Amino acid sequence: MDNYKDFDLIIDVRTPLEYKHSHIPHAYNMPVLEDEQFQKIGTLYHQNMLQANLLGASLACQNIAKFLQKVASRESHIPLQHKYKILIYCARGGKRSQALYEVLKNLNFQVTKLQGGYKSYRTFVLETLEKPVQFITLSGPTGCGKSEILEALKEQCIHLESLAHHYGSSFGDIATKELGPQPSQKMFENLIAHEIHTKPQPLFIEAESKRLGNLIVPRKIFECYQNAPKVFVNASLQSRIERIIKLYHPIPAAQFSKAMQKIQSYMNKETFDTIHRAFELGDLKQTTRLLITQYYDRVYKKSNFSYELHHTNLKDSIDFLQRLREKFSTPPTKH
Numbered sequence: 001m002d003n004y005k006d007f008d009l010i011i012d013v014r015t016p017l018e019y020k021h022s023h024i025p026h027a028y029n030m031p032v033l034e035d036e037q038f039q040k041i042g043t044l045y046h047q048n049m050l051q052a053n054l055l056g057a058s059l060a061c062q063n064i065a066k067f068l069q070k071v072a073s074r075e076s077h078i079p080l081q082h083k084y085k086i087l088i089y090c091a092r093g094g095k096r097s098q099a100l101y102e103v104l105k106n107l108n109f110q111v112t113k114l115q116g117g118y119k120s121y122r123t124f125v126l127e128t129l130e131k132p133v134q135f136i137t138l139s140g141p142t143g144c145g146k147s148e149i150l151e152a153l154k155e156q157c158i159h160l161e162s163l164a165h166h167y168g169s170s171f172g173d174i175a176t177k178e179l180g181p182q183p184s185q186k187m188f189e190n191l192i193a194h195e196i197h198t199k200p201q202p203l204f205i206e207a208e209s210k211r212l213g214n215l216i217v218p219r220k221i222f223e224c225y226q227n228a229p230k231v232f233v234n235a236s237l238q239s240r241i242e243r244i245i246k247l248y249h250p251i252p253a254a255q256f257s258k259a260m261q262k263i264q265s266y267m268n269k270e271t272f273d274t275i276h277r278a279f280e281l282g283d284l285k286q287t288t289r290l291l292i293t294q295y296y297d298r299v300y301k302k303s304n305f306s307y308e309l310h311h312t313n314l315k316d317s318i319d320f321l322q323r324l325r326e327k328f329s330t331p332p333t334k335h
Contacts, residue, residue, distance in 0.1 A: 004121070005198050007112070008084035013096045014118065022186035024089070024121055025194040028078045030067050032060045032096040060099045068103070082109060089114035089121065122186070125193040129218040133196055135225040136321070136328060139207040139303060140233035142296040143240030143288075145311045146206050147247075149233070152318050156325065157204035163191045166213035171248060171259045188215045202228075202328045204321065207303070229328065231321070232305035235312065241288045249284060267294055 004010065010027040012019050015038045019029040033041065037059050045052035070076035080086075086109055090096035093116045101113040114120065138146045147167075150159045161167050165179040183191070195203070205225045210217050235243075256279055264272055271294045278286040307324060311317045 004087060004114075005194075006085065007087040009079065009081075010087045010089070011078065011100065012118070013088060013090050013100050018091065018118075022184050022190055023118070025191055027089075030078055030100065032063055032090070032099050034063070056095070057099075060096070064100055064103055080104075080109070084110065086111045087114055088112070089117045091117050092119050093117035121190075125190055128193040128196055129189060130220050133221065133224045134202040134328070135205045135228035136202050136325060137205055137207050137225045137228045137230045138233055139230050139305060140235075140311075141240070141292075141300050143244040143292065144233045144235040145239070145243060145314075145317070146233055148243075148314065149311065149317055149321070150204060150206060152314060153204050153321065156199060158192060158195045158199075160192075160206060160208050160212060160217065163195075164188055164212035164215045166215070171251075182213050182215060185215055189218060192218065192221060202325060204325070229307070229324075230303065230305040231307045231309055231324065232302070233309045233311050233317075235310065237289070237292065239312070240292060241285055244288050244292070245284050253279075263295055266299060 004024060010024055012023045012027040012029050013032040014023075014029075015031050015033060015035045016029060017035050019027075019031070023029070033056065041052050041056045041059075044055065067076065067078075071078070071080050086104065088097045088101050088104070088111060093114060097113050097117060101111055104111045116123075138149065140146055147159070147161060150157045150162075162179070163183075165182045182188075205228075207225060207230065208217060210222055257276075260272070260276065267275075271290065275287055275290045275294070278290060309317055309320055
């Protein structure tokens with residue numbers, strides 16, 4: 001299963017709902033049966049197995065024919081080409097994946113069917129998430145620039161906030177709204193496992209809490225980055241203010257008030273009201289300054305660290321971290 005990343009094209013033939021909930025990262029959805037069709041056949045199967053199989057085969061043939069027509073007319077979103085190594089999977093490696101596999105095989109495509117289907121992939125993911133991972137962990141106060149550093153190191157990092165579509169704080173879902181809603185827990189796990197298997201270690205990662213919005217960081221991954229060498233990233237108050245405004249602006253008043261309600265218990269009424277007034281007056285710098293000094297820095301728990309980085313220039317920070325990574329690098333292990 002660990003060679004799935006060697007395929008040029010992965011096709012998930014399950015229903016759109018199954019695919020939406022979770023799938024192999026970068027897989028395309030070509031449902032052999034649509035949601036309603038799959039449900040109808042499942043109900044019929046308990047009443048008349050033969051009728052269910054006949055209906056299923058008929059609908060699958062129709063849907064595959066429509067897909068091939070779109071490919072032929074170049075209207076398909078799936079880049080099906082003979083030069084590609086193609087992996088096909090369904091829920092358990094059964095009839096749905098077999099149907100498309102046989103058609104593409106007879107059309108001389110380089111196609112493989114995933115034995116055990118998505119269920120076997122999930123077993124592989126859970127096994128991966130129980131194995132130790134070599135990390136270099138970035139910690140530091142809100143706005144110090146950890147996210148922009150990780151973005152610059154994207155081929156050598158796991159950016160949990162980006163995968164989770166959440167920045168972890170009370171305002172975390174606002175800054176990531178352009179990424180869309182959070183993925184399911186299973187999809188979050190799939191994405192983490194994919195990063196582990198496609199990027200060389202050691203990997204940079206941010207010292208996140210166990211929960212990011214509605215998602216839970218897998219236990220072993222959390223333990224690994226908590227116990228990894230830590231780099232404390234710091235920056236001037238002014239640069240932190242500017243960075244936070246750029247990241248979160250604009251914030252609708254209703255969302256700001258909702259986020260403030262979550263942290264009201266961490267400050268006195270006078271401070272709470274002062275922050276609200278600054279926001280209502282459009283003074284974003286003062287709003288952000290007060291949030292940093294009166295909330296974020298007060299609740300931030302500075303852990304022990306091995307290295308310190310004063311982040312003033314992205315290039316210099318990346319150079320420092322690359323040198324550090326070379327120090328901890330070991331020959332890559334086969335997954």
